[in-house]
Amino acid sequence: MELQSRRASTAIVISPNGRLDQEHADSFKQALDPYLIECKAGGAPLVLDFSAVSYISSVGLRALMLAARQVKAQGGRIVVAALTPIVREVFEISRFNLVFAVFADVDAALTSLATQA
Amino acid sequence: MKVRFWGTRGSIPVALTAPQIRAKLIAAFTRAIGQRLDNAERITQFVDHELGFDIAGTFGGHSSCVQIEAAPPHSAEHLICDMGSGARPLGQEMISRFGVAGGQTYHVFMSHLHWDHIMGFPFFTPAYIPGNRIVIHGCHAELEHAFRRQQAAPSFPVEFTQLAANIEFDTLRAGETRDIAGFRVTPKKQLHGGDSYGYRFERDGKVVIYTTDSEHKLDNAEERDGFADFFRDADMVIFDAMYSLADAISVKADWGHSSNIVGVELCQLAGARRFCMFHHEPASDDSAIASLLVETRRFEEITREGAPLEVLTAYDGLEVVL
Numbered sequence: 001m002e003l004q005s006r007r008a009s010t011a012i013v014i015s016p017n018g019r020l021d022q023e024h025a026d027s028f029k030q031a032l033d034p035y036l037i038e039c040k041a042g043g044a045p046l047v048l049d050f051s052a053v054s055y056i057s058s059v060g061l062r063a064l065m066l067a068a069r070q071v072k073a074q075g076g077r078i079v080v081a082a083l084t085p086i087v088r089e090v091f092e093i094s095r096f097n098l099v100f101a102v103f104a105d106v107d108a109a110l111t112s113l114a115t116q117a
Numbered sequence: 118m119k120v121r122f123w124g125t126r127g128s129i130p131v132a133l134t135a136p137q138i139r140a141k142l143i144a145a146f147t148r149a150i151g152q153r154l155d156n157a158e159r160i161t162q163f164v165d166h167e168l169g170f171d172i173a174g175t176f177g178g179h180s181s182c183v184q185i186e187a188a189p190p191h192s193a194e195h196l197i198c199d200m201g202s203g204a205r206p207l208g209q210e211m212i213s214r215f216g217v218a219g220g221q222t223y224h225v226f227m228s229h230l231h232w233d234h235i236m237g238f239p240f241f242t243p244a245y246i247p248g249n250r251i252v253i254h255g256c257h258a259e260l261e262h263a264f265r266r267q268q269a270a271p272s273f274p275v276e277f278t279q280l281a282a283n284i285e286f287d288t289l290r291a292g293e294t295r296d297i298a299g300f301r302v303t304p305k306k307q308l309h310g311g312d313s314y315g316y317r318f319e320r321d322g323k324v325v326i327y328t329t330d331s332e333h334k335l336d337n338a339e340e341r342d343g344f345a346d347f348f349r350d351a352d353m354v355i356f357d358a359m360y361s362l363a364d365a366i367s368v369k370a371d372w373g374h375s376s377n378i379v380g381v382e383l384c385q386l387a388g389a390r391r392f393c394m395f396h397h398e399p400a401s402d403d404s405a406i407a408s409l410l411v412e413t414r415r416f417e418e419i420t421r422e423g424a425p426l427e428v429l430t431a432y433d434g435l436e437v438v439l
Contacts, residue, residue: 022338055420058378062335062366069367086419093412094378095361 001027005035009110011045017052020060029063036067041075047109051082056090068100077101077116081109118323118439119186120353124179124203125431127329127359127374127396128233131178137402144172170432171407176397177433179203180233181329183355183395187299187320194222194298198316198327198355203433204237212242219248219282224298227255228329229313230263238264239273249282254289254297256304256314261286289314305347307331309373317347323439326354326389329396332373333383335366341383348387352439355431356380358394358413377413384426385417392417393437394430406430 001024004015014035020028039046064080071078079101083091091097103109124130145168154160164173182203185196197207215221223243228234243249253260268277289295291306291314301319306312308331315328326348334340348354359374377394384392394413397406410430417426429437
């Protein structure tokens with residue numbers, strides 16, 4: 001999976017697309033890994049812009065959990081923004097909304113991260 | 118084939134408290150405001166169809182015990198999955214149905230030997246009746262030891278040797294299909310502390326899967342496909358949906374249980390017809406379990422690609438005819 005990324009304010013916004021399911025979760029995680037390695041204490045936080053993610057399965061959620069765990073261990077920060085309605089429902093049913101920082105849109109995520117910086 | 122649930126709670130039995138019953142009554146009377154409930158028929162209609170099950174009933178508190186009946190049900194051979202505390206009311210039902218003359222055979226299939234799955238056996242009255250036969254099937258080498266030990270002093274006043282029924286132990290092997298009491302029975306090893314085993318029961322063209330205390334790690338496609346094959350075309354999958362997915366893969370990883378999300382995904386992959394959530398979290402009240410059912414039905418709906426998967430949640434007393 002190719003990930004689009006851009007620098008925005010003090011954060012890096014990464015934009016996956018399509019389905020994060022059994023078929024695509026591994027390639028998503030592999031594409032994300034270089035960004036995760038650099039996401040450390042004092043470094044740029046990551047904002048995952050999910051506006052083009054149409055679905056996420058349990059395997060995709062696990063990839064997200066692993067990413068969050070890695071970043072937390074490094075002292076970095078990673079958040080998710082702009083969930084599509086279906087993905088938002090999956091987050092709520094799986095309770096990922098309770099363990100992952102989720103924002104309504106990228107701007108809200110950037111504002112929050114800037115405030116916490 | 119009929120499946121009857123006698124115990125559906127995970128890890129430890131729970132009971133409704135007086136404050137919880139009071140809250141149900143207040144909720145019921147509040148909903149009754151403005152209703153014309155002036156005779157028994159209208160009241161029954163209101164309770165059965167307008168109050169939710171979380172108010173009018175309870176999902177129950179006995180630990181794991183499930184009965185599988187062939188049709189016709191009144192044969193002298195009975196299938197039971199696990200001997201949690203639900204085995205006590207099951208035993209009473211068997212006594213009221215068949216009396217105390219003996220002559221009944223009970224085939225018990227053990228998922229594993231943790232306390233909540235064996236604790237009902239000392240209270241299973243048919244075990245005390247001469248002429249009854251109880252065959253305890255399982256894949257653990259310590260099967261007999263676990264049953265004898267829990268009745269040994271100082272843990273219980275009646276020694277295992279005092280049970281009057283003829284009690285046998287039968288060690289099964291994972292992946293090996295056996296014909297038992299007219300059912301084709303296949304155990305499958307599952308991920309749980311000390312191992313657990315799921316069972317595939319087949320008879321008269323119907324398939325029931327009993328898979329509890331089973332964690333699914335999600336990173337192993339081969340394992341996932343193995344379970345999908347085990348569940349293949351099942352009429353009902355009784356599934357350990359104790360945790361949310363977020364808990365199951367984070368703070369409660371390696372605790373040996375699974376989630377509603379993974380259960381639905383595996384059943385969809387397997388082409389199963391019914392998904393029945395089981396082994397409820399002891400901390401979940403009736404309202405939480407009812408909400409989980411609504412959410413899981415919605416998850417099935419938004420992920421559906423083929424035929425619909427019927428989503429149920431087990432409660433003590435539920436009967437499902439397949």
